[in-house]
Amino acid sequence: xxxxxxxxxxxxxxxxxxxxxxxTLGAWQMFIRSPLGTWLSNPELYYRSLTAHGTVMGYVFxxxxxxxxxxxxxxxxxxxxxxxxxxxxxxxxxxxxxxxxAMIPVALGRASVLYTFYPPLIGSPFYYVGVVLxxxxxxxxxxxxxxxxxxxxxANPGKPVPLAMFANVAGSYLWAWTAVGAALELLLQIIxxxxxxxxxxxxxxxxxxxxxxxxxxxxxWLVPTYIAYYAIVPRAIGGRVYSDTMxxxxxxxxxxxxxPIGMHHxxxxxxxxxxxxxxxxAFTALVALPTLLTVFTICASVEIAARLRGGHGLFxxxxxxxxxNPMMLALAFSFVMLGFGGAGGLINMSYQLDSSIxxxxxxxxxxxxxxxxxxxxxxxxxxxxxxxxxxxxxxxDLRLIRTQLWLWxxxxxxTTFPWHWVGILGMPRRMAYFDFADPAIAPQALSVTFSxxxxxxxxxxxxxxxxxxxxxxxxxxxxxxxxxFSLAVHQPATVPLALNTHALWVALMIGLTITNYGYPILTxxxxxxxxxxxVYVGAQ
Amino acid sequence: xxxxxLFTLTxxxxxxxxxxxxxxxxxxxxxxxxxxxxxxxxxxxANVWDAICSAAGVPQRSAAAAAQAQDKRLSEVVLTSHTLSxxxxxxxxxxxxxAQRCAICHGPTGISRADSPNLAxxxxxxxxxxxxxxxxxARTNAVMSPFATGLTDQEMGDLALYYAFLPRLxxxxxxxxxxxxxxxxxxxxMRGIAPCGSCHGSLDNKVxxxxxxxxxxxxxxxxxxxxxxxDRRNDISQQMRNIARAMTxxxxxxxxxxxxxxxxxxxxxxx
Ligand code: HEM
Ligand SMILES: [Cu+2]
Numbered sequence: 001x002x003x004x005x006x007x008x009x010x011x012x013x014x015x016x017x018x019x020x021x022x023x024t025l026g027a028w029q030m031f032i033r034s035p036l037g038t039w040l041s042n043p044e045l046y047y048r049s050l051t052a053h054g055t056v057m058g059y060v061f062x063x064x065x066x067x068x069x070x071x072x073x074x075x076x077x078x079x080x081x082x083x084x085x086x087x088x089x090x091x092x093x094x095x096x097x098x099x100x101x102a103m104i105p106v107a108l109g110r111a112s113v114l115y116t117f118y119p120p121l122i123g124s125p126f127y128y129v130g131v132v133l134x135x136x137x138x139x140x141x142x143x144x145x146x147x148x149x150x151x152x153x154x155a156n157p158g159k160p161v162p163l164a165m166f167a168n169v170a171g172s173y174l175w176a177w178t179a180v181g182a183a184l185e186l187l188l189q190i191i192x193x194x195x196x197x198x199x200x201x202x203x204x205x206x207x208x209x210x211x212x213x214x215x216x217x218x219x220x221w222l223v224p225t226y227i228a229y230y231a232i233v234p235r236a237i238g239g240r241v242y243s244d245t246m247x248x249x250x251x252x253x254x255x256x257x258x259x260p261i262g263m264h265h266x267x268x269x270x271x272x273x274x275x276x277x278x279x280x281x282a283f284t285a286l287v288a289l290p291t292l293l294t295v296f297t298i299c300a301s302v303e304i305a306a307r308l309r310g311g312h313g314l315f316x317x318x319x320x321x322x323x324x325n326p327m328m329l330a331l332a333f334s335f336v337m338l339g340f341g342g343a344g345g346l347i348n349m350s351y352q353l354d355s356s357i358x359x360x361x362x363x364x365x366x367x368x369x370x371x372x373x374x375x376x377x378x379x380x381x382x383x384x385x386x387x388x389x390x391x392x393x394x395x396x397d398l399r400l401i402r403t404q405l406w407l408w409x410x411x412x413x414x415t416t417f418p419w420h421w422v423g424i425l426g427m428p429r430r431m432a433y434f435d436f437a438d439p440a441i442a443p444q445a446l447s448v449t450f451s452x453x454x455x456x457x458x459x460x461x462x463x464x465x466x467x468x469x470x471x472x473x474x475x476x477x478x479x480x481x482x483x484x485f486s487l488a489v490h491q492p493a494t495v496p497l498a499l500n501t502h503a504l505w506v507a508l509m510i511g512l513t514i515t516n517y518g519y520p521i522l523t524x525x526x527x528x529x530x531x532x533x534x535v536y537v538g539a540q
Numbered sequence: 541x542x543x544x545x546l547f548t549l550t551x552x553x554x555x556x557x558x559x560x561x562x563x564x565x566x567x568x569x570x571x572x573x574x575x576x577x578x579x580x581x582x583x584x585x586a587n588v589w590d591a592i593c594s595a596a597g598v599p600q601r602s603a604a605a606a607a608q609a610q611d612k613r614l615s616e617v618v619l620t621s622h623t624l625s626x627x628x629x630x631x632x633x634x635x636x637x638x639a640q641r642c643a644i645c646h647g648p649t650g651i652s653r654a655d656s657p658n659l660a661x662x663x664x665x666x667x668x669x670x671x672x673x674x675x676x677x678a679r680t681n682a683v684m685s686p687f688a689t690g691l692t693d694q695e696m697g698d699l700a701l702y703y704a705f706l707p708r709l710x711x712x713x714x715x716x717x718x719x720x721x722x723x724x725x726x727x728x729x730m731r732g733i734a735p736c737g738s739c740h741g742s743l744d745n746k747v748x749x750x751x752x753x754x755x756x757x758x759x760x761x762x763x764x765x766x767x768x769x770x771d772r773r774n775d776i777s778q779q780m781r782n783i784a785r786a787m788t789x790x791x792x793x794x795x796x797x798x799x800x801x802x803x804x805x806x807x808x809x810x811x
Contacts, residue, residue: 039726042743043735199620256561273597278572282564431729438730497546498553504546508561515565519596527599533620538744 002072002483003081005390007088011068012383012390014096015061016466022056023462025049030415030455035436035445043432047112050430052103054115057372059134060099062221065379066175067091067141069224070168072386074145076483077162077231078152084144091144094137102130110538114430116214117182117190119206122534125194128186135179142172160495163247164231164485170251171223173506177259177513178220181212193534200531204271205524211262212517219258219287221371225378226250229298229331232385234486236327239305244488246297248499253290255505257283260516264349268358271530276520277351283516284349291342295335302331304489326401330381333409334374341370344420359430362423365416372458373412377405380465386483387472394478400468407461415454418447615678615774617669619748624664627701635702638695642687650706655756656683661708661804666750667700670774679774708804710754718801721794723787731786736795739779748776757800764792 002008029049031037040046075082082088104126105111111123149161149169161169185206192198230247234240241247263280266272303317311320322328344366347353357363384401388394395401422444427434436445498504524530549555577583577591585591593600639646642659646652650660659667673679674688675696691699727733737743741751752760766772767784775781784792 041725041735043738044743196622199622256557271597273595274576275569275573275592275595276597278576278595279565279568282568282572286564433726433729435728435730440730496553498551498557501546504554504557507547508557512561512565523597523599533618533747535746536621 002075002389004071004075004085004088007082007085007092008068008072008386009390010092011064011071012386013469014092015064015068016383016469018056018064018099019061020462020466022053022061023459025053026057027455027459029053030452032433033431034448034452036449036452037433039433044109044112046432047114047430048106048109051112051114052106055102055106055131056099058115058217059131060095062224062375062379063134063138063175064095065382066171066220066224067138069227069382069386070141070145070172072390072483073164073168073227073231073485074148076389077164077168077485078148080148080152080155082144083148083151087140088144091137091140094140095134098130098133098137100130101133102127112537116210117185117206119185119190119193119201119203120532120534121537122190122194122201123537125191128191128194132183132186132191135183138179139176142176145169145172158494160244160492161500162485163241163244163488164227166248166500167223167227167230167251170255170502170505171220171227173502174216174223174255174258174509175220177506177509178213178216181209181214181262185209185213199534201534202524202531204269204530205521207266207269208263208272208517208520208524211265212513213262214265215262215284216259218367218371219254221375223251223254224382225334225375226254226294228378228382228385229294229334230301231485232382233298233327233331234301234305235484236385237302237305237322237325238308239301239486241486241488242297242300242304244490244492244495245499246293247488248495250290250293250297252499252505253293254287255502256508256512257286257289259509260512261287263516263520264354267351267354271524272520276516279516281349281351283512288342288346291338295338298331298335301486302328324398324402326384326398326405327381329402329405330377330384333405334377334381337369337373337377337409337412341366341374344369357423359428360423361427361429362420364429365419365421365423368419369412369416373409373416377408377412380405380408383465383469387469388478388480389483391473392477392480393472393475394480395468395472396475397468397471400464404461404464404468407457407464411454411457411461413454415451415458418450418454422447422451612773613676613678615669615673615776616676617672617776619665619669619776621747623747624668624697624700624704627664627705631698631701632705634695635698635700635705638691638699639702642699645683649709650703651709652756655758657759658755658804659703660706662703662750663745664697664700664704665747667703668696669748670750671696671699673774679772708754710803715801717803718798721791721798723791723795724798728786728791733783733786736799746779749779752799753802754804755799757796760796760799761792764796768792 029046032040032046071082071088074080102111105124106127108124111127113121113123113127117128145168149165152165153161189201189206189209193201230241261280261283263272263277264284267277302321303311305322306317306320309320309322311317344362347357348363348366384395423429425441425444427441427444427448434441434444434448436442436448545551547554573592573595574588577585577595583594585594639650645654645656646659647656650662651658670679671688671691672693674681674685675691677685688696722728723733724736727735727738735743736752739746739749741749741753745751763772764784764787767775767781768787770781773781787795
């Protein structure tokens with residue numbers, strides 16, 4: 001039962017439209033950095049583009065996907081009309097307004113501060129206020145998810161909350177608390193300087209606040225993908241979820257251990273004590289648990305589908321899988337990229353190893369593989385799966401969809417593997433261009449060229465994706481039926497209170513944030529003389 | 541079922557999850573704040589509390605890190621984007637009077653007839669900073685330094701606003717405009733040199749960087765060589781020394797000749 005299709009479609013279309021623009025900028029950046037392009041006479045243009053690309057890809061695009069998907073889940077999993085539709089539209093328009101407000105100064109070169117804000121660099125206040133509006137819009141979504149679940153619980157006392165909704169609400173709470181770090185940084189530190197109330201800023205404190213957001217935001221990006229793993233793929237390939245309880249535990253673990261570990265992003269920062277860095281690293285290691293649980297559960301679920309289709313043998317069942325089904329293909333690609341990306345992540349989280357790749361192209365290679373690859377390919381899958389239910393029309397050309405997924409996968413591998421490699425060789429990130437004529441980096445020219453070719457492959461795939469969605473709006477009508485999520489092998493009749501509610505886990509998440517961040521933030525905030533003069537972009 | 545049932549010790553899930561989380565925290569805290577600090581043989585701690593404070597990052601001044609005595613003076617000026625950003629007529633008027641004693645060298649219109657630097661239309665923060673540095677001895681020049689020693693902060697601010705207010709006129713001996721050399725357009729990425737214009741005005745202006753168009757060629761060459769050789773060291777955080785040191789002598793000549801040949805209005809576009 002999807003009553004508010006327009007709402008969901010609006011979120012998805014906006015998400016994918018801005019994605020298309022940012023993708024084009026990304027491909028251009030690739031070209032400029034590579035030996036194929038000529039150097040820019042004004043490197044500032046590169047940073048403008050980079051700010052727009054990072055802001056859209058990091059904040060606007062995934063937030064809209066999570067929101068649109070969240071509304072769809074709420075209506076279909078709970079089988080209940082969305083409560084607060086007007087508020088949902090208000091949230092949507094806040095994001096539209098905020099994005100426009102943020103992108104105008106970026107386009108004018110007044111806010112080339114990159115999506116990590118980079119204080120003491122200070123850009124136009126409109127940029128930051130725009131970002132805040134995007135976050136506020138998403139907080140409306142968080143509230144609505146919580147309210148809808150509460151309404152449903154009132155009508156269905158004691159019943160297990162459907163897994164998709166349980167995970168969706170967990171993701172929304174994670175986001176609500178995660179965004180607080182950057183919100184504090186923006187509201188207390190950056191915006192007062194940007195509007196001229198103050199001329200100095202404590203950049204070290206700002207970095208600590210930002211690390212609060214920076215790590216857990218990646219798990220917010222990841223949650224829709226994980227929901228798709230658990231709640232869409234098994235159904236789409238004719239299997240069942242191996243264990244409903246494991247799934248719930250995975251999402252709960254994300255809430256508790258994904259949040260208070262961001263200081264691995266400040267390993268190189270002198271203003272943070274080594275003890276806290278260690279505690280954060282230890283919790284960072286724990287975050288591998290929910291991912292390992294998920295990989296295990298999903299592989300088991302897929303095996304169930306294969307055996308139901310007559311597959312047998314220790315590994316022979318894999319041949320029985322429906323490989324022509326786009327969901328199957330997307331899942332397989334996503335897992336491969338998650339595997340490589342996860343291995344890279346282990347290196348980033350190790351203090352000593354991290355120091356050799358810190359701020360190099362390895363980092364950009366890494367997060368493109370995990371985020372642009374493993375996560376975004378499942379966003380595509382979600383859109384493909386939902387589209388017929390949103391438009392009432394079916395996709396006629398599954399082959400085109402498979403081609404698109406293949407292109408994205410191949411393109412991502414060609415882009416990111418050499419990208420990692422040049423990072424190991426020491427190539428710094430966030431540089432507008434490189435002098436490949438210099439013997440010191442001439443050997444890297446070939447790798448960077450490959451990355452650029454991969455980038456164009458990705459651009460092609462992205463355009464194809466938009467074309468498929470647009471054509472899907474005009475293909476023959478079908479009765480798509482009710483939108484359903486996967487069932488578990490043992491569909492639970494009752495679920496323990498702790499696994500049916502979020503309160504305990506939210507409390508643990510907040511508690512750990514206080515123990516892990518409280519002291520560093522307080523000392524930095526209370527110590528005198530830690531601020532430096534702001535550097536205004538384009539000011540004179 | 542309610543929150544009351546959830547947050548009680550009779551709830552097995554509550555007990556286990558809080559217990560495990562707290563245990564992990566305590567163990568990692570002990571390792572991070574006590575075991576690991578003592579595992580570093582090169583650091584000595586008086587007691588456990590000392591180690592904990594160190595690992596927590598409690599701000600403290602250690603005796604060993606006392607600032608080393610500086611043999612040469614460095615700039616003491618702190619510039620922000622707001623330094624002297626609000627000109628007022630009175631200050632400019634006072635500056636005009638004071639500037640009469642500067643005219644023999646810097647020209648009555650702020651455009652020098654010899655190889656002293658042009659000051660007309662220079663950013664106010666730059667003039668203020670350079671005067672301050674001449675006075676404090678961070679920058680020295682046998683000809684110029686004596687004229688800065690007697691100036692008060694207020695007078696330096698007035699002079700800065702006055703010269704910033706003057707129109708940027710063409711150089712006294714204009715030369716034909718030269719094409720941009722690579723070192724100016726692109727800098728040299730491998731040597732960490734950003735394009736000159738990203739600080740000096742034609743692309744962006746970073747506070748404290750003077751605009752160079754129409755400046756005397758001999759003066760700029762001399763300054764770049766002085767930065768490279770360490771004779772001029774008043775640039776904050778070695779911003780300009782790092783660049784000049786990495787430039788080849790030929791690039792220094794090209795850049796100086798290029799900027800000297802530029803009409804002064806070229807930077808107006810970004811102001
Ligand atoms: C598909 C999803 C993608 C996401 C979510 C994404 C996200 C991001 C983010 C967050 C940044 C960091 C911006 C910064 O450093 O401030 C970035 C940088 C970058 N992206 Fe993407 N991106 C995606 C796709 C692409 C594609 C397809 C390409 C190439 C065709 C690309 C090329 C780049 C380049 C060249 C950089 C700058 C690296 C540097 O100079 O340090 N991105 N991207
Ligand atoms: Cu992280």
